Each structure stands twice: as structure tokens, then as C-alpha cells.
Amino acid sequence: MSDVKKVVLAYSGGLDTSVIVKWLKETYDCEVVTFTADLGQGEEVEPARAKAQALGVKEIYIEDLRETFVRDYVFPMFRANTIYEGEYLLGTSIARPLIARRLIEIANETGADAIAHGATGKGNDQVRFELGAYALKPGVRVIAPWREWDLNSREKLMNYCEEHNIPVDYAKNKKKSPYSMDANLLHISYEGGVLEDPWSEAEEEMWRWSVSPEAAPDQATYIDLTFERGDIVAIDGQAMKPHDVLSYLNRIGGENGIGRLDIVENRYVGMKSRGCYETPGGTIMLRAHRAIESITLDRESAHLKDELMPKYAELIYNGYWWSPERKMLQAAIDQSQGSVNGVVRLKLYKGNVIVVGRESEDSLFDASIATFEDDAGAYDQKDAEGFIKLNALRLRIAAKKGRLDD
Structure with a gap:
């Protein structure tokens, strides 16, 4: 572990990541750089600075990334009408590639040897952070404390804080939500x-x-x-x-x-x-x-987008935002949005x-054709007969052969 001299940690200022700062220093004998992102979570991020300073952190990054997050990640995703498994709008998933990108950029700026995160070994976020990191810097070292330590309960984390004089008294006095949020x-x-x-x-x-x-x-x-x-x-x-x-x-x-x-x-x-x-x-x-x-x-463009969307959603959910296949799909999606x-x-x-x-001035809806009133010859209803018979041809042939019997 002596080859790790400096680590950039995704730092929230909460109990887990405060413990991680001390654990990294103790376990790897390294310097820790903290990175805290404001993605619009609704809580002040600036207090993380004082908490990091109290832990002896010298290089502290706190950044307002709200505009970047929505403009470059959320909006492109919504151009595809993206939902995972028919319901989930991927709120957590789409934030991870941005955090991973900044972790790598800060590592490059500070000369760090590794990055670290507080995601557990049971969840998706560890995959998302690390796939993004490896895509952006193939040789980066990733440290995931939850996969290494035995501090697997809140009680153990609090005991560690007491043993190592970690200033997280606010966590004791604050009523803890029963939910992971x-x-x-x-x-x-x-x-x-x-x-x-x-x-x-x-x-x-x-x-x-x-x-x-x-x-x-x-x-x-x-x-x-x-x-x-x-x-x-x-x-x-x-x-x-x-x-x-x-x-x-x-x-x-x-x-x-x-x-x-x-x-x-x-x-x-x-x-x-x-x-x-x-x-x-x-x-x-x-x-x-x-x-x-x-x-x-256009009808076929819309239908093709609907066919591609589940794959696109799966890529984002699984952490492949930076993959060539996601970028390829994004190019097709963005090309469709000109109108x-x-x-x-x-x-x-x-x-x-x-x-x-x-x-819309780009609307393809033509009331003169769609109307149930007189369309002044815009659409010859007699043409529908041949259209239907041609499309029914294969069904008629199959029916004669008994292929369509129940």
C-alpha cells in the first residue's frame, strides 16, 4: 500500500466519509484530497470544508456543479425519454458519471495516485463510479473502503470515531433518518x-x-x-x-x-x-x-427511439455513461432532436x-389530412383498400395453410 501517496475522496462530510478520511490516512499512510459536489441536493455543502479541515485535509475541493449536471447529463438523458424497467427516472445513476469525471480531473490536477468513494459493496454506485473512473483514466487506483474494512455498522463507525478523535459529534446529536437517502x-x-x-x-x-x-x-x-x-x-x-x-x-x-x-x-x-x-x-x-x-x-424515428431507449437506460443504470455504445446512441438521439x-x-x-x-412550427400534424370533415382531396380513402390487402397478404397465405390456427 506504500505506493499510494495521495487519494482524492468523494466527500459528503457525513459520518461514513469522515471515517474514510481518517481510515485512508491510517491504512495507506497517504495524503487525502476531498471533493464535495453541489448537485442540488438541497443541503449546504460549504460546511464540508470545516469538517475536512478538522480532519487535517489540506486540499479541499467544493464545487457548484448544478448547471453542468442538468445541462450535460440530465437533459441529454431526457432527450431519449429514458426510464429504467419502465418506471425509474435514473436520478442517482445519472449523477455518478459527473462525480467520477471530477474525481479523475482533480486526481490529475493534484498528482494523486488514487481515488476513493464511500459506496458499499452491495450497491450499484461502486460500479458506476469505478467504470467511469477506468474509462477516463485506465490505470487509476480505486479504493473502496466498504470492500476492505470491517466497519460494517453505524455502531462500529461511531466507535471508530471515538477511538480516533474524529469530530462528528453532530452525527450523535442529529436525529438519524431510518432511510438511506x-x-x-x-x-x-x-x-x-x-x-x-x-x-x-x-x-x-x-x-x-x-x-x-x-x-x-x-x-x-x-x-x-x-x-x-x-x-x-x-x-x-x-x-x-x-x-x-x-x-x-x-x-x-x-x-x-x-x-x-x-x-x-x-x-x-x-x-x-x-x-x-x-x-x-x-x-x-x-x-x-x-x-x-x-x-x-416522424413515426419511424419515434418508434426507433422507443426501441433504443431501454438499452440506453440500461447503460446509464449500469454505469456505462462513458462507453462507446452510449455515445453512439446519444449521437443518434441528439440527431433526432433537431425538429x-x-x-x-x-x-x-x-x-x-x-x-x-x-x-410547433416544425409540426408534422396536418389538420387538413387528419380531419373527419371534407379534406378536399388531400387523402383518397379508396387507397386504403389496396394498402390493407397488401399488408394482409402474408396473413391470408398463412391462414390458408392453417398456420394461424389456435
Whole structure:
């Protein structure tokens, strides 16, 4: 272990990563650099500086990455209408490649030999952090304390703090949530506690970003979202930066009981896991994006995107953001978004996101053809007969051979 002289640690300032700082110094006899990212988790990140200094850390990085996160990671993902296993909007997954990138960049800037993270050996995050790190710096050394130490309980962690004079008294005095939570501008997740029983309903007091649909206002809220090349650029006609768009939608969505999700998902490491998520802004974005695509995308392009999306979602969930196949899919997705421009009007009501209008100068919807009234010869209905018979030809042949019998 003597070959490790300096380590860059993804540092939250909480109990686990504070222990990791001391453990790295003791176990590897190395210098520790801390990196704390503000991804819109809703808590101040600056206090991490004082905590790191109290642990003897000399090089401390604290960065506001909210705009980068939404512009370069969340928005590109939503251009694909991405959901994992039909439900999960990938709030945790999409944050990891950005953190991995900054860990590697800081390691290069500081001359560090290794990076470290606080992800456990049972979860997906260890995979996401490390696949990203190896893709960006193939020879990097990765240290994952949870796979090395025996401090596998909160009690053991607290005892370690007492033995090594680690200043985390705030953790003792602070009421600990029974849930393991992760938050950023896209979502907040909950695992553990009563959620480990898939039959147990989540407690109402667990939810932090949204009211229940039952408690949402009785009056619907209307909003207009303006899209350019597949991204939301304005709300109700007011131009906004990407991270401001998502912040606004989180607030208004949460007020209307939108974005709660309770699922059992299949982790990449092999186990099933029950988790609850609040993604109010993302839920609104997904519905609106599909609505604007419904009038601006060609049928076959839209259908092909839907076929590619599950693979794209799986790549992000499993940690392959930096892979050549994800980049290839992203290029195809982004190419499809050139005409995805216009405005979508939504009605938000008691947990529901209802599309009530959509318009675009790039719309492929032609009322003169789609009308049930006289179309002035725009569409000859007699042509449908030959179309149907040609498409039925293989079915008729198979039926004559008895191939279609039950």
C-alpha cells in the first residue's frame, strides 16, 4: 500500500466519509484530497470544508456543479425519454458519471495516485463510479473502503470515531433518518428501514419534496414549456437556464403531488432492491418531451427511439455513461432532436401530469389530412383498400395453410 501517496475522496462530510478520511490516512499512510459536489441536493455543502479541515485535509475541493449536471447529463438523458424497467427516472445513476469525471480531473490536477468513494459493496454506485473512473483514466487506483474494512455498522463507525478523535459529534446529536437517502436536482431516493419489506407501505412522513396527491390543491395548475432541440428553454415564456428549469419544475410538481414512485428494481450486481423516489420535475419533463415529439418526430424515428431507449437506460443504470455504445446512441438521439421545437401546455392536478396542448412550427400534424370533415382531396380513402390487402397478404397465405390456427 506504500505506493499510494495521495487519494482524492468523494466527500459528503457525513459520518461514513469522515471515517474514510481518517481510515485512508491510517491504512495507506497517504495524503487525502476531498471533493464535495453541489448537485442540488438541497443541503449546504460549504460546511464540508470545516469538517475536512478538522480532519487535517489540506486540499479541499467544493464545487457548484448544478448547471453542468442538468445541462450535460440530465437533459441529454431526457432527450431519449429514458426510464429504467419502465418506471425509474435514473436520478442517482445519472449523477455518478459527473462525480467520477471530477474525481479523475482533480486526481490529475493534484498528482494523486488514487481515488476513493464511500459506496458499499452491495450497491450499484461502486460500479458506476469505478467504470467511469477506468474509462477516463485506465490505470487509476480505486479504493473502496466498504470492500476492505470491517466497519460494517453505524455502531462500529461511531466507535471508530471515538477511538480516533474524529469530530462528528453532530452525527450523535442529529436525529438519524431510518432511510438511506441520496438527493440531487433530479430526485431524492429512499432505501432501507420499513422499505426493506416490499409489502410495507412507505410512511407519509418519509417524503420530503412532495405533498401526497390527496393533499394537493383542488385547483389545477397550468404551465407552458418551450422546447428547443429537445430541451426545455423557457417556462411560461420566461427563458431559464437548465438547472433553474429543473428547480422550478421540482417545486411546482411537488406542490401538486407529482413524482412519487415506489418500485422494486433489479440492481446490476444481481439482487432486487425496493426503493422509493421523488422526481417531480423529471416526471413533468418526460411527459412534456413525449408530447412535443408526438407532433414533431416522424413515426419511424419515434418508434426507433422507443426501441433504443431501454438499452440506453440500461447503460446509464449500469454505469456505462462513458462507453462507446452510449455515445453512439446519444449521437443518434441528439440527431433526432433537431425538429423537436415548440410549446407544450400541461395541467398539473393531484399527482397527474396532463397534456392539454402542443404546438410547433416544425409540426408534422396536418389538420387538413387528419380531419373527419371534407379534406378536399388531400387523402383518397379508396387507397386504403389496396394498402390493407397488401399488408394482409402474408396473413391470408398463412391462414390458408392453417398456420394461424389456435
